[in-house]
Amino acid sequence: MMPVNLNVSAMLERAELFFPHKEVVSRTKEGMHRFTYKEIGARTRRLSSALQRLGVGVGDRVGTLAYNHHRHLEAYFGIPGLGAVIHTINPRLAPEHIIYTINHAGDKVLLVDEELLPLVEKIQSRLPSVQAYVVMSDSSSVPPSSLQPLYAYEGLLMEGDPRFPFYKDLDEYAPAGLCYTFSAAGAPKGVLYSHRALVLHSFAVGLADTFGLSEADVCLPVVPMFHVNAWGLPYAATWFGAKQVLPGANFTPEVLAKLIEREKVTVTAGVPTIWMGLYPLLEKGDYDTSSLRAVVCGGSAAPPALIQRYEENLGIPFYHAYGLTETTPLVTVARLKSYQETLSGEEKLALKSKQGLLVP
Incomplete structure (x- = not known):
């Protein structure tokens, strides 16, 4: 058997090869965008080549301050595809924490959503490692800003190579991603994800007894891409090769309901407050959610009453999951075993409200 390194870029290459016509639907402040995986692949390669021209190399950190949209998805693959490390930064953190994580990571380049530029402008003087800033918007020109040097994401892509070859045979234990976790005690702690960890975690997400994600699904991640x-x-x-629906920034329950109905979303994931906010709207019956086969809830414990309302009142399967930043993150999923399906409704709800079974 031939040994092959498990690399992040190979996951996108598979989508390019086998699912070139499947869609990524992206909501930004400029409107809705639709790209095929073939187009996402070409754009991602353009990004990798552009970052290389900016001096990014193997092992360098590239930070992102961005919401859930197609450009962030391209960064998920384009940065590791270059052998660099994507550092997803939570823009909701206090400025001091953002400064600390960028400096601790040693980010060389920052990719920033246009609406988040003011946040970065206020702290630029305290980011000695950052050598370039890239603004992510639909425009190919840069907006007025004190950030220097500042490049337009779309402008860089126009000059990038759509056939840029992703780095091959990177050590699968080499870092590909970086997130920071916080506690009441001490400074934020960085968690590095290897290529191997991200690939194996993707395997786990596709297992039938986990989320069972497959090509037939339409996946709406409400949980932020910086989390x-x-x-x-x-x-x-x-x-x-699943269709993806990325909701962007500043979404509302109405936006999510419309996306679920229009794009026929089958799997979605978010924290309990998202599903608490969405439930009253769905309860009115104004939106068709019949396509949904799984609402995944994590981040904190889901109230049993919330699980019950989704399953019994809306007929939508609701899965309680648990994980940690340090575990990539999925650890357990609360799914009933086959012999538990005959239990009473109260007994089944009690099981679904617990942490569930360890993911293989």
Whole structure:
């Protein structure tokens, strides 16, 4: 058997090869965008080549301050595809924490959503490692900003190579991603994800007794892409060729309901407050959610009443999951075993409200 390194870029290459016509639907402040995996692949390669021209090389850190959209998805693959490390930064953190994580990571380049530029402008003087800034928007020109040097993402892509070869045979234990976790005690702690870890985690997301994500699914990750890689869904969905729906910034329950109905979403994931906010809207029956086969909830414990309402009142399967930044993140999923299906409703709800079974 031939040994092959498990590399992140190979997951996108599979989507390019076998699912070139499947879609990535992306909501940004400029509107809705639709790309095929063939187009996403070409754009990602353009990004890798552009970052290389900016001096990014193997092992360098590239930070992202961005929401859930196609450009962030391209960064998920384009940065590791160059042998560099993507550092997803939570823009909701206090400025001091953002400064600390960027400096601790040693980010060389920052990719920043246009609406987040003011945040970075205020702290630029305290980011000695950052050598370039890239603004992510639909425009190919840069907006007025004190950030220097500042490049337009779309402008860089126009000059990039759509056939840029991703680096091959990177050590699968080499770092590909970086997230920071926080606690009440001490400074934020960085967690490095190897190529191997991200690929194996994607395997786990596709297991039938986990989320069972497959090519037939339409995946809507509501959990932010700056939060533990959106629980690994963008990586897995790309690898398996699932259609992806990325909701962007400042979404509302109405936006999510419309996306679920229009795009026929089958799998979605987010924290309990998302599903608490969405439930009253869905309860009115104004939106068709019949396509949904799984609502995945994590980040904190889901109230049993919430699980019950989705399953009994809306007929939508609701899965309680648990994970940690340090575990890539999925650890357990609460699914009933086959012999538990005959239990009473109260007994089944009690099981579904627990942490569940360890993911293989």
